[in-house]
Structure formats: structure tokens, C-alpha cells
Amino acid sequence: MPHYREIQPLAFRLPDAGNPLQATVWTLSFPDRWKGALHELQSKQSGRKPAESRLKISTLNKALRALAPVLISIAPNADKHNAPLWLIAQQPIDVQALHLIVTAWVRGEYAGVDTPALRHTLASLRADDLQWRKQTFDIGSWSTSKNGAATPKQDESFVLLPDLLAAQICRHDVSFDLDAERLQFRRAPLRPGDKGAELVSWPPRQSLKERQPWYYSVVITLTVQTVPFQPFPVIHCDLGLRRWVNQPVKHLPAGEETSVFLLTSVPWIEGMPLSTSFQAAPIRWERSSTNQSAGAYVWGSNLAPILNQLVPKGRSFPDPGTICADPVSALNLQGESHAALVYRNGMRPEHAIDPGIMTEMRRTLFGQIADELKAFVTVVKPLPKCYPTSKFRIAINQNPFAENAGKVEERRAAIAQSIGDALPIEIYYQTNDVRNALIKAIEELLGVTIGGSFPITIKTSELRITVDTRQLGNLGAPLDIPPSGGGFRDRLQAAIRARMDDISNQIPQTTGPVAAFIELQGKDDFRGAEDPKHALRIGYAQRNRLTQFITVGGDERLEYRAKNGVLDMVRQLGVGFRLPQPQSLGLERLRLAGLWLVHRQRVSSPGRVQQALPVFVSIDRRINRSTSTHQVCQSGCRIHTRCWNCQRRQ
Numbered sequence: 001m002p003h004y005r006e007i008q009p010l011a012f013r014l015p016d017a018g019n020p021l022q023a024t025v026w027t028l029s030f031p032d033r034w035k036g037a038l039h040e041l042q043s044k045q046s047g048r049k050p051a052e053s054r055l056k057i058s059t060l061n062k063a064l065r066a067l068a069p070v071l072i073s074i075a076p077n078a079d080k081h082n083a084p085l086w087l088i089a090q091q092p093i094d095v096q097a098l099h100l101i102v103t104a105w106v107r108g109e110y111a112g113v114d115t116p117a118l119r120h121t122l123a124s125l126r127a128d129d130l131q132w133r134k135q136t137f138d139i140g141s142w143s144t145s146k147n148g149a150a151t152p153k154q155d156e157s158f159v160l161l162p163d164l165l166a167a168q169i170c171r172h173d174v175s176f177d178l179d180a181e182r183l184q185f186r187r188a189p190l191r192p193g194d195k196g197a198e199l200v201s202w203p204p205r206q207s208l209k210e211r212q213p214w215y216y217s218v219v220i221t222l223t224v225q226t227v228p229f230q231p232f233p234v235i236h237c238d239l240g241l242r243r244w245v246n247q248p249v250k251h252l253p254a255g256e257e258t259s260v261f262l263l264t265s266v267p268w269i270e271g272m273p274l275s276t277s278f279q280a281a282p283i284r285w286e287r288s289s290t291n292q293s294a295g296a297y298v299w300g301s302n303l304a305p306i307l308n309q310l311v312p313k314g315r316s317f318p319d320p321g322t323i324c325a326d327p328v329s330a331l332n333l334q335g336e337s338h339a340a341l342v343y344r345n346g347m348r349p350e351h352a353i354d355p356g357i358m359t360e361m362r363r364t365l366f367g368q369i370a371d372e373l374k375a376f377v378t379v380v381k382p383l384p385k386c387y388p389t390s391k392f393r394i395a396i397n398q399n400p401f402a403e404n405a406g407k408v409e410e411r412r413a414a415i416a417q418s419i420g421d422a423l424p425i426e427i428y429y430q431t432n433d434v435r436n437a438l439i440k441a442i443e444e445l446l447g448v449t450i451g452g453s454f455p456i457t458i459k460t461s462e463l464r465i466t467v468d469t470r471q472l473g474n475l476g477a478p479l480d481i482p483p484s485g486g487g488f489r490d491r492l493q494a495a496i497r498a499r500m501d502d503i504s505n506q507i508p509q510t511t512g513p514v515a516a517f518i519e520l521q522g523k524d525d526f527r528g529a530e531d532p533k534h535a536l537r538i539g540y541a542q543r544n545r546l547t548q549f550i551t552v553g554g555d556e557r558l559e560y561r562a563k564n565g566v567l568d569m570v571r572q573l574g575v576g577f578r579l580p581q582p583q584s585l586g587l588e589r590l591r592l593a594g595l596w597l598v599h600r601q602r603v604s605s606p607g608r609v610q611q612a613l614p615v616f617v618s619i620d621r622r623i624n625r626s627t628s629t630h631q632v633c634q635s636g637c638r639i640h641t642r643c644w645n646c647q648r649r650q
Contacts, residue, residue, distance in 0.1 A: 006384045010366050012165075012235040012377035014140055021140030021376065023160040028087040028098075030078035031129040038079065041106070041121045044113050055079040056302075060105040061192035063306045066262070066281035067101060068093055069189070070273050073159045076193035088159060092132040097271030099127035100310055108305030139164065148229040158195045161235065162222035165373055166197035169220065172276075176368045178361065181205065183218060187277035188261065196223035200261070200278060203333055204244055204340070209352040215244040215331065215340075216353050220369070234380055237369060239362050243343040243351045244331065249297070249324040251348035253528060255488050257282040257300040258344045260323060265336040268311050281307075283320040283341075287488060297324045408447025411570075412462040418574045421462075424514045426545070427469040430476060431552060434519040435469055437562035438550070442467065445566055475503060476520050478530035488529075496535040503539030515569050516545035521552050546572055 014021070042053040061074045070090045078086035087093075103122055110118055139161045141153035152158065168174070169185050176183045185199035199222075204215040221238040252258065262279040282300035297320040298304060311317045318339045323330040330339040343351045357365075370379050415423060425442065429435035439450050448458045448465060455468035479495040518540070523531050533549065540547050548569040550561060598613040 004385065006382035008363075008382045009234075009380055010237045010239065010362065011380045012237065012370070012373065013232055013380050014142070015378055020138065021161070021164065022136055023139050023156075023164055024134065024136045025072060025160065025163075026089045026092045026132045027085045027135050028089070028130060028132050030083065030086040033129060034125055035079055035081070037121045037124045038106070041110050041113055041117060044117055045110055056109050058192065059109060059302050059306070060102065062282065062301045063101055063105060063303055065189045065192060066279050066303065066307075067268055067310070068098075068272060069187075069275035069277040069279050071189065072163050072197075073190075073195065074192040084155075088156070089132075091273055093273065094271030095127045095130040095132070097269050098130055099125070100269060100271075101306070104306045104309040107309065108302065111305070142233060144231045148231060150226045150231055150233045152233070157233075158224045161224050162195075162197035165222055165235065165376060166199055166220075168373060168376070169369065170199055170276075174372060176365060176372075178218070178365055183365075185218075185220060186263070188219075189278065189280050196221060198222075200242060202263070202338075204331070207353055213246065214352045215246050217242045217244070218357070218365070235377060237366060239357050239365060241353065241355055241357060243353050243355070245324075245327040245341040245343045245347070245351075246331075247349050248326065249341070249347060251346075252283075252285045252297070252324075253346045255284070255492070255529070256344070256346065257284045258347065259283070259342045260318070260320070261338075261340045261342065262318070263338040263340075268317065283324070297321045408445070409460075409462060412446055412460055414575050415570065415573065416463045419513065422464045422466070422512065424466045424510070424512070425468070426514055426516045427467070427519075428472040428475070428516065429469060429519045430472050430521075431519065433558060434550060434552065434562070437558045438517050438565065439467070439469075440559070441562040441566045445563065445570075472519060473506075475499070475506065475536065476518075476532065478526050479532050479535065481530060492529050496538075499532055499535035500539035500542065503536070503543065507540065507543045507545070510544045512544070513573070514545045515573065516540055516547050517565060517569070518547055518549050519552060520549050525552075548572065 036050075038055055039050040039053050042055055043050040046053055057079050058076065061076065064071060064074055064087070068089075070093065072088040072090060075084055075086050077083055102125060106122060106125070107118070110121075137154050137156045137160055139152075139154070139157040142150045142157075143153065145151045166187060170187055172184075174184070183201045186202050188198045188200045190196060190198055199220040201218040204217045206213040206215055208214075219240045219242045221236075221240070223236050223238070224233050225236055226233050259280045259282055262281065263276075264279070267274065281303060283297055284300040285295055286298045287295040299307060299320055307317045318330065323339050323341055327341045330341065332338050427435055427438050429438075442448070442465075443450055446463075446465065448460065450456060450458065450467050455466060457464060457466045459465075479492070479499060481495045482491045485491055485494065518536060520533060520536070523533070526532075536549075537547050546569070548565050550565045596615040598615060600611050600613065
């Protein structure tokens with residue numbers, strides 16, 4: 001077996017000295033004079049004040065992604081005050097064509113608003129308000145911030161640097177050899193708000209399995225990333241596969257979307273420039289409102305009303321149902337226009353091609369890409385294999401929460417230092433095996449004797465531990481999703497809220513944090529969306545419980561899973577592992593911190609709660625442990641001491 005002394009990242013960097021890199025593109029801002037009129041219209045629809053209303057601009061952006069292939073990037077929040085550039089394009093798009101898309105979006109999204117207000121708003125949106133600007137950006141100039149990380153001269157470098165490299169790869173005279181085949185790449189649009197560039201090989205490759213051809217393409221994704229304490233950026237080159245559906249679709253999970261990638265020889269709208277790039281539009285399965293067992297494939301994200309208004313009668317946009325019924329005909333490999341349906345996990349039938357690219361294929365393809373881009377970037381240096389010193393090995397083995405490391409007194413003291421001198425533990429079980437395994441794990445890891453009578457309180461010199469157990473009961477049953485009463489997402493939310501109400505009625509509120517272990521069947525034991533795990537996590541959070549789930553036991557690994565569950569709960573309580581002392585590693589200072597802001601949108605949140613959850617983790621070498629935000633607020637966030645979202649003392 002070969003031994004490797006280094007590993008080569010699939011990444012590039014700008015040369016230390018060389019010609020400056022510049023990119024000349026066309027930019028467009030969302031007109032300021034449109035924002036007021038559109039926010040007034042949104043206010044009439046939502047019943048909120050204009051300043052509190054957010055436009056449904058994501059639907060407009062997805063329509064642009066489907067209809068305008070020359071766009072390099074689309075900003076997701078361009079309707080905000082002082083927002084950055086909305087569109088960046090390789091060449092200007094006819095403003096009359098853009099105006100048609102915008103007005104079709106307004107008519108589709110605000111059809112329910114009273115007619116005079118809608119007409120007034122449409123009349124105020126003039127095509128000449130859309131002004132393209134030709135701009136040149138210095139994308140090769142980077143400086144170093146105070147923390148040692150690379151900082152671009154202009155933020156557009158995160159978009160335009162990958163675009164510059166992608167333009168070289170997808171030139172018509174550039175191709176790559178792979179397994180005796182020639183690959184040529186075309187640009188594909190990223191989701192609005194994503195930064196980078198994506199290229200898809202076309203025509204697709206074929207692999208004969210199960211006596212039929214299966215289609216897939218190689219995907220190159222280029223993204224600019226900065227590394228803490230590293231003074232230069234890197235351009236990551238991720239290689240993967242995109243699998244195309246080749247059989248009639250029998251199942252697409254309700255509420256889920258997949259994409260259709262389109263290549264056309266004629267633009268869908270007059271005024272759109274010709275392009276060899278892909279366009280992309282989402283599709284989804286929509287159940288019938290009268291017959292829950294029936295339904296149809298439709299364009300997702302509310303695109304249908306926009307497309308129906310824009311595409312000329314003689315040139316109809318592809319029908320999602322037709323594509324799903326015969327995906328190979330939609331590929332139209334011998335023709336000029338193609339509609340390729342993307343396979344995603346959960347669709348049936350399953351795809352015969354496994355995801356991912358083998359290492360040898362990655363090496364071969366990356367080497368050719370590097371040769372093609374050598375005029376602009378260089379390959380980053382390989383990472384050498386490092387062997388930890390004996391001092392480092394000793395230091396990292398001092399983790400007091402590893403199964404066989406440290407004394408139980410140290411563990412209890414560290415927990416008390418993080419959360420206080422009281423640790424309430426609740427076990428909600430379905431089988432005695434899991435309950436007994438969790439009790440045994442707590443006894444071994446915390447050095448206490450619990451016994452079989454509950455509730456019980458064990459007092460030690462460091463920590464007071466209270467343990468209680470109860471049957472999970474009907475709280476672990478599948479969600480009862482109503483068969484009717486709106487769309488599937490609304491009915492799912494109703495089922496989640498009902499389960500949260502059940503939890504509120506059965507579980508008492510506490511003033512301090514409680515560690516709750518919940519035994520629940522695995523997701524494969526539930527039918528799709530009936531899995532109650534999301535509802536349990538949020539419902540228990542509202543009762544001030546921090547949850548750790550463990551699946552139904554009965555296997556030989558139950559003891560191992562129980563111990564890991566207890567250790568995971570300890571980490572969630574904010575107790576970290578012991579780091580090596582900086583002096584033992586030859587470092588003068590060691591300060592580590594991380595700050596995350598997790599955005600939860602209302603439509604994607606199981607509890608229909610829109611919120612921003614700040615999470616801060618710091619490691620202080622003086623006390624040699626980590627502290628983290630970990631407790632819970634009423635909306636389910638895990639925040640230590642105080643929830644920054646609801647400002648409620650925990």
C-alpha cells in the first residue's frame with residue numbers, strides 16, 4: 001500500500017507577482033424609485049407597514065435565472081435600502097425585455113391586490129429606469145486585514161474572479177480528456193445570492209447499467225475563499241457529478257424541488273441575447289386540492305404565472321409534466337434545444353450512477369484545468385503530512401470527557417463550571433434497553449450510582465445531579481398530517497404545531513436548563529414528513545429542554561451509542577475538551593473564537609419562525625476549556641445564559 005507524504009488541495013492562488021487582473025462587466029442596480037411603489041403594494045397584500053414589508057424578489061430572481069443566461073450573478077436582497085448591485089452580466093440585456101419580466105412578476109405575485117393599486121404601480125415602473133453601467137473591477141488586488149486574513153479591494157472579486165476563470169474553461173476551443181472522452185463545459189447559473197461559477201460538461205456522458213444508458217455530467221465549481229491568518233485568497237476547484245433523470249419520474253417528495261437545466265438555440269423572450277450557457281428552472285409535485293392521491297408536476301417557486309405571460313404563444317416553455325414523463329426525449333441529444341432533469345436524492349426510481357468522482361479522475365481533470373488556467377493562477381502548494389509530537393499527543397489526550405480519560409471528579413467539576421452546581425437530567429424512553437443503557441452511561445461517565453427509583457437526586461462535592469425517567473408515549477408517534485386544509489406545507493406546519501401543543505400540555509416548564517434524552521425511531525421508520533423529530537426538538541426547547549436523541553435500541557452497539565449521547569449532551573451544555581497548552585507547542589499565544597449568525601427563514605423553519613440566531617464559541621487558554629452558547633429559547637435556539645433573539649433570561 002503506497003504511503004503519501006503530502007496531499008494536494010484542488011485549489012489555486014493568485015501569483016505573488018504578475019499582471020494585474022481586471023474584469024469589465026455590465027452592472028445594474030434595482031431602481032430606487034421602484035422600491036417605494038413596490039413596498040406600498042406589498043404592504044397592501046400583507047397588511048403590514050411598508051417599512052416592515054419585504055418584497056417577494058426571490059421569485060423574480062428565479063425567473064431571471066431561468067430566462068437570462070448571460071447573468072453572472074443575482075443579488076438576493078437588491079430591494080433593500082442602499083443594497084449592492086442587483087445584476088452583473090457578461091453583456092447588457094435589453095431593458096425592454098427586463099421590464100417585461102419585472103411587470104410579469106408584479107402581476108403574478110400581487111394578483112390579489114385591488115386592481116387600481118396594481119395598475120398604478122405597474123404604470124410607475126418605467127423601462128428607462130433600468131440603467132446598465134459598464135464597470136471595470138480590479139479583482140487581483142488583495143490586502144491583509146488586522147487578523148492576517150486576505151481582504152479584496154472590491155467585494156465583487158468573490159464573483160468576478162471565478163467568472164474570469166470559468167470563461168477560460170468554457171471557451172469553444174477548450175476541451176479536456178477523460179477516460180478516452182473529450183469533455184467540453186458550459187456555464188450553469190448558481191442560485192441567486194451564491195458567489196462563484198459553475199460549469200457543466202455537455203453533451204452528457206453515458207454509462208450502460210441494467211441494460212440501459214444512464215446520463216450524467218461532470219461539474220466544476222469555482223469559489224474564492226479566504227483562510228484565517230492566511231494573507232492570500234484561494235480559489236477552490238470542486239469536482240463532482242450531476243446526474244440526469246433517464247426514466248419516467250414515479251416520485252418526487254412532496255414540497256421538494258429539483259431543477260431542469262435548459263439549453264436553447266433561440267431565446268425565450270425577444271431581446272434576450274443568444275448564449276451557450278445553461279438556464280435553470282425549478283419543478284415540484286403539486287397535489288390536487290380535490291384528490292390527495294392525484295397531482296401534477298408544475299414549475300416551482302411560483303414561476304408558472306410569469307412564464308405564461310412572457311413566452312410567446314408560438315414558442316411555449318417546456319411542460320414539466322412532459323419532461324418528467326419522458327426525460328430522455330426531453331434531453332433531445334440529437335437536437336439543438338435540451339431540457340435536462342436533475343436527479344436528486346429521494347426521487348424514484350433511483351439513479352444507477354453513484355455520486356462523486358474517484359481520486360484518479362480528479363487528479364487527471366484537475367491537472368488539465370491547471371494547465372488551462374496557468375496564465376492567471378497557480379496551483380497552491382501541497383500540504384505536508386504532519387506527525388504530532390509526543391507533547392502534543394499527551395496534551396490532546398487530556399480530554400476529561402473522553403470515555404476512558406480523566407477522573408469523574410474532573411468531569412463533574414467542569415460541568416459545574418459551565419452551567420452551575422445543578423444538572424437535571426430527564427430520560428424519555430420507549431424501550432427499557434435504551435433507558436438502562438443511558439442510566440449506565442451516566443453512572444460510568446459521572447461516577448454516580450442511580451439505581452432504579454425515580455426521580456432521584458445524587459449530591460456530590462462538585463455537582464447535584466437529578467435524574468428522572470418517563471415513557472415518551474404518544475409524543476413519539478408519527479405526525480398526524482391533516483388530509484386536507486390547504487397546501488402540503490401548511491398541513492405539515494399544522495401537524496407540527498399540534499405536537500408542540502401536546503408537549504406543552506405534558507411537559508412542565510422549568511426555570512433552568514434541563515438535559516433531555518429522547519428515544520425515537522429512526523427516520524426510515526416514518527413515512528416521509530411524518531417524522532416528529534423537528535416538532536419534538538422545538539416543543540421541548542419551548543419547555544427549556546436541551547435535547548439529545550437516541551434511536552431505538554436492541555443492537556450490540558447500544559452501550560457505545562448511549563455513552564456518545566451523554567458526551568454529546570455534555571458538549572451541548574457548553575463544556576469543551578481540554579486543549580494543549582500553547583507553551584508545550586512552542587506557541588506564545590492561542591486565542592480561538594468563532595461567531596456564526598444562523599438565518600432561519602419562516603418558510604423553511606419547522607415552526608414557521610423567522611429569526612436570526614447568533615452563536616458564539618470562544619476558547620480561553622487561561623482556564624483551558626471552551627464555553628459556547630448552548631441554552632434554549634422559546635423558538636428553539638440554543639443560547640447560553642441569554643437568548644439574543646428574544647432577549648429572555650434563561
